[in-house]
Amino acid sequence: MTVGRSKLVRDVLHLYADYMRLSRQVQGLRDIARTEFKQYKHLKPKDNLIYIEYLLRRGKSQLATLQGQGVKSISLSSKPREQ
Template identity: 35%
Template sequence: LFIAIAVALLTVIVIVLFVQHFYSMARHSKMQMQVLSLYRQLLRAGRYKPGFLMRIRSEFRENASIPKNNVMHIEYLYRRGQRQLEQIKDANTKQLGAFTKTSKDN
């Protein structure tokens, strides 16, 4: 009888913890889901091109600190990422270009 009560109590505890975990998980917005999908697509597309994965990861890390309420900037980067994805998928693409700010630009 004691074992049955202990098992029942343990089962209830596990169920409560599962429900708490399920409801505490953050739900992603539609834009967040699209950005995560784009990230995965970029990683897949750049898998066999040298240097691409490191660049993709660094770009996403660099922009991860953009506030969620800065929707215009996020949408701009998302569209730019989609264009870059199409370029990466092109078999003729061998490297990603980058524009850097020089001291003359100031």
């Protein structure tokens, strides 16, 4: 018997897939998105539900901005902080 994923997990995976699709058009987005998702993969919904929902809303908002602005390239100006 397989256990289904929670709606929150599905939403996060769907957002990641959306970023990967957009990264085909926006140079540099793939590495930034991977880094960002890896940075927070240790969060468990049981203990961090509100924070994960916040990150999900922020990610959706940033994705909509990137899609709507016609961005062709993106880069980081500094190294992401370690947690």
